[in-house]
Amino acid sequence: MMIKKFVAPTLKEAIAKTKKELGSDAVILKSTKVKSGNLLDFSGKEEIEVLAAIDKGAKPITPYTTTHSPAVSTVSQAAVPERSFYRPSAPGSNLMTLQADMDELKQSVAQVSSFLKYQSVPAFPQNLQIVMKQLLDNEVEEYLARSLVEEIHNELTQEQNRDLRIVLSVLLKKIGSMITVNNEQRTIAGRPKVIMLVGPTGVGKTTTIAKLATNQKLMNKKKVALVSSDTFRIGAIDQLRTFANIAEIPLTVVYTPEDMKKAVKNYHDMDIIYIDTTGRSQQDSQRLSEMQKLVLNAQPDETHLVLSITTRFGDLVDAAAKFSKLKYNRLLLTKIDETTSLGMILNLLSKVKKPVSYITTGQNVPEDIERASREKLARMIVRRKSN
Ligand SMILES: Nc1nc2c(ncn2[C@@H]2O[C@H](COP(=O)(O)OP(=O)(O)OP(=O)(O)O)[C@@H](O)[C@H]2O)c(=O)[nH]1
Ligand SMILES: [Mg+2]
Known part of the structure; x- marks a missing residue:
């Protein structure tokens, strides 16, 4: 793993710098507010310092120097950056x-x-x-x-x-x-909160887990573990394993429903256990039944049905109905950035009466995620398209 520091006036700019130099595979390990590095600047202005890492195997876009400092100690000291998904919007x-x-x-x-x-x-x-x-x-x-x-x-x-x-x-x-949200993030005293993401293939489950886990670890300083069920597709786990290595979050891969029970039990001292599942077509009812066993053994506190808002409306409603077998209790809407027809959100929520937990707005980990808000969703639905 290679690690590099970037400083900019805002978190967004620091991340842009990071991505420009290390490429889009870079992972933000830590972001801290620091005093401006300019010695002639007495304003006490603060800047954001980002510590980013890239997997050794991945190629950076431009050559850069590296320091091989251990990331573990720094990750736990992370400060709340300028823009995180925990911040309420500015008054007014x-x-x-x-x-x-x-x-x-x-x-x-x-x-x-x-x-x-x-x-x-x-x-x-x-x-x-x-x-x-x-x-x-x-x-x-x-x-x-x-x-x-x-x-x-x-x-x-x-x-x-x-x-x-x-x-x-x-x-x-x-x-x-007409919208309900549930973006409660409090953990449970005395035992881990188990959060499972389910949904059709390619909607962004793994990417979203990476965002959630990083945010909880870095900003809320929670003890986070990952479990991934790889019971249906060989190789599906590599993406999450790479992320877990870079972000130094423990990961267990389970191959059977029995493994799931053990993995969850094993992480009893964690604050949050995120469970990633491989995508299932809602047409594949046998596989959905197998997933029911995984759910039963994981006993999740929260099961989020992840749906991409770029999907045809009929398919969204169909997925919402078929996945109800898994007793999901949240909707997590992804790829909000990829469509201008956000009225679809209202169409969906008028049919599927479940609270929305998060929306995701891009491919960048960890920043492209927000806690759902009724006011913001309502404005998105009404807003004029920008062409
Ligand atoms: N534009 C955009 N792309 C996203 C978003 N979330 C995820 N993606 C992209 O969608 C693609 C699929 O993401 P994954 O996280 O692998 O999806 P998944 O649901 O885990 O897929 P399976 O495990 O194969 O079912 C990747 O290219 C992601 O970068 C988002 O909010 N916006
Ligand atoms: Mg996945």
């Missing part, structure tokens, strides 16, 4: 984004008249027509969009309906109330 930011949403929506006014030619929208006041079009553009199903707009029409006075700011804030509230 909601109002600002609401204003931005509104300005964006106003730009749609011009398009509404042409839209009305081909949509059978009842004679709603103009602001409600704008909102309706916006929801449909974002691929919210028509019946949902219509019922939201009708409710607003009925509940607000004519004068309120003429104020786009009021219409929009009521809309966001209504959408927010």
Whole structure:
């Protein structure tokens, strides 16, 4: 393993530097706030120092010098960086984004008249027509969009309906109330919390486990262990093993449901055990039944069904139904960065009544993950697409 230090004004910039030099396989081991390195700077300004590692086998993009310092001791001293998924958004930011949403929506006014030619929208006041079009553009199903707009029409006075700011804030509230989240991160006293990720192939389960485990270890300083069930596909484990080695997180691979029980028991002194599973097609009912045994033996406190929001809606609903055999109690939505039709989230949540735990927004470990928030999800659903 090779380790290198990067310093930048923000965590994001430090990570960008790291990725530029070490490539996208680099893993952040530690990020700390440090005083500005510039001796002439007396402002007391802080910068972010990132300690990154890359597997020896992987090729860096540019040549660099390395120090072979042991990572274990430094990992446990990690400080909370500028931007982590535990931080609440800045006060006042909601109002600002609401204003931005509104300005964006106003730009749609011009398009509404042409839209009305081909949509059978009842004679709603103009602001409600704008909102309706916006929801449909974002691929919210028509019946949902219509019922939201009708409710607003009925509940607000004519004068309120003429104020786009009021219409929009009521809309966001209504959408927010259709969403439930559960992003509880507290661990359980006296025993490890067991968290299992299940879901179709290629949705991002392993990547998400790497993000969650790193964040819990580095930022919350939790004792974290990984278990991976590799009962169906030889070689599937390499990706997680490489990560576990670099981040120095213990990993056990289990091959049978009985192994699972032992592995979980073995990690009794950990705070969190994350269980990765190999992707299963929801069509493969025999394999799903085998997975049920794994679940039974792991006794997870949380089972997150991981779904990529880039998947066709019909397939999402189908996966949600088939995986219900595994009694999942959270939805974890991935690849939010890859689509502009975020109305799909509302369509899904109106059918699958489970709380959302996290959303993931890119391939970067550990930063591209956020705890789900109703307000933020509602805004994503309403937001105008940036083309
Ligand atoms: N754009 C984007 N890509 C992601 C995200 N999460 C994961 N990926 C990518 O999706 C691909 C599959 O990710 P994995 O973590 O291997 O998916 P998996 O669910 O573990 O796959 P299987 O174990 O084969 O079922 C990888 O290229 C990831 O980098 C995300 O939030 N956004
Ligand atoms: Mg995987």
